[in-house]
Amino acid sequence: MYIKTLTVTQLNNYIKKTMDGDFILKNVSLKGEISNWKKHSSGHIYFSLKDESGKINCIMFKEYADGLDFDPDNGISVEAMGRVTLYAKEGSVQLYCQSIKRDGVGDLFIQFEKLKKKLEEENLFSSNYKKSIPKFAMKVGVITSPTGAAIRDIINVAKRRNSKVELIIYPSLVQGDMAAANLIEGIKYFNEKNDVDLIILTRGGGSIEELWAFNNEDLARTIFKSKKPVICGVGHETDFTIADFVSDMRAPTPSAAAEIAIFNESEILEKLSYNMKMIKMKQIKRIDYEKNRVNLYKEKLQNYKPINYIANEYFKVDYLNKELRNTINSKIDKNKTLLSHTYALLQEKNPLNIINKGYSIIRDSDQKTIKSISILKEKKEIEVILADGREKFYLEMKREV
Structure with a gap:
């Protein structure tokens, strides 16, 4: 038997009033790992605190946030002090933080850094092994959730840039315990299709635990061994996963991944049109140049007369004849001078004298x-x-x- 029928608002207000009157909930010191950290333009800070099996949403208003002596970030373990109450409008329990102290680096972040270092030492992130992204891919494999925002963004970009590029969607889990295995199967599937030019591995943003499937070691090694180039577009620009480091190219968002993978048809057509115009202009310029050369030869032929050519050749012969005579006379005079000198020398030395x-x-x-x-x-x-x-x-x- 029910005591009274309440509205949702009445129930939420009752729960909130009850929680606000609880001494423990008014003075909570909560330890956990930060995720979904976001600082609003107003100065308020929104985030979550989590441990191995639980999570609670938190808010820290600007007046308290300004007093922080460090820069909190995802993956950091902290001790937050404040009060727990119900946000009646949404019916959600929140911790309203008044202070935050750094406790250490969260377990997930430690695991991430440990795996990152291991794979980096094995050269899985080296640019020497990165495959080049094809400029004119006509068939692109996309591994993602078929219902998420990421696939809608990629489809919209594809329609805008080039409707002739075919997208093949491999539906996969993108978070949870089975997600990494699904993603691995997707990569193997597209590697067996000869007509697929490249692969996009993508999902929208989320907390470190929501993106954790993309920090899987087996997935990283599968990406590294892929024969097809892999573009990884996971989360937002500030989100980094192991898959980002090992892929052939990292895109900051799913939309950016599509921009990289799908060439812009209109830009190509504009370039082709421009090049055709330039070729045509060069051809016209070359034709005009050759016409001018032909006209110049015609003008020379019209002004050419055989008698003038013969007269010019006579002048050349006379000139050469004079030059030859001058050269011979100069040679004779020189030899005469030499002979006179020699004769005088002989006379001087002649004993008969x-x-x-x-x-x-x-x-x-x-x-x-x-x-x-x-x-x-x-x-x-x-x-x-x-x-x-x-x-x-x-x-x-x-x-x-």
Whole structure:
């Protein structure tokens, strides 16, 4: 038997009043790991605190948030103090924090960093192993939830950029215990399809636990071994997963992944149109250039007369004839000068010129010049050469000189 029929608002207000009167709930010190951290433009902070099996939403108003002495972030373990009450409008229990103290790094964040370091040391993140993303993919495999916002974003981008690109959707869980196995099967499925050009692995944003399937080691190794290029677009721009690091390209959002994977048809057509115009302009310019060359040759031919050519050739012959004569005369004059010099030198050295001055030359029968009286004493026949002739003499006796 029911005491009274209440409206939802009446029930929520009753629960809130009861919780507000509870001493423990008014003075709670709660320990947990931060997730879904968001600072609003108003200065208020919204986040969740979680442990191995539970989660509670939290809010910290600007007046308390301004007093924080560190920058909280997802994955950090903290101790939050405040009051627990019901947000009556939504019917949700919230912790209204007045202070937050850092307690340490959360378990999930520690696991993430440990796996990241391990795979990095194995070079699974190295750019040397990254496959290039095809510029003109015509068939793209998409692994994601068939009902999430991510697939709607990708389809909208595909319609806008290129309706001729075919999207093949592999429906998969994107969070929970079975999600990683589903994602792995999707990658293997598309690797067996020869006509798929690349793979998009994607989902929308969420807390670290909601994105945890993308931090799975087996999934990371499957992405690394994939023969098809993999673009990973998980969460928001500030969300990073192991799948982001090991994939061939990381996109900050699902929409950005589609922008990278699907080439813009209108941009390609515009470029082709521009290139065709440039080719046509170059062809016209080349044709005009060749026309001008032909016209120039025609003009030269019209002005050309054989008699003028012959006259010009005569002028050339006369010029060459004069040049040849000048060269020959110059050579003769030079040789004459050299000959005169040589003759003068010979005359200067000629012994007969000395005889003309009254000297004589005495030779023996062997035509050897006698230069000494002692040699003359030994000769029986000599020859005396003077300026006007020569005469032989026979010596019958030797005389003392």
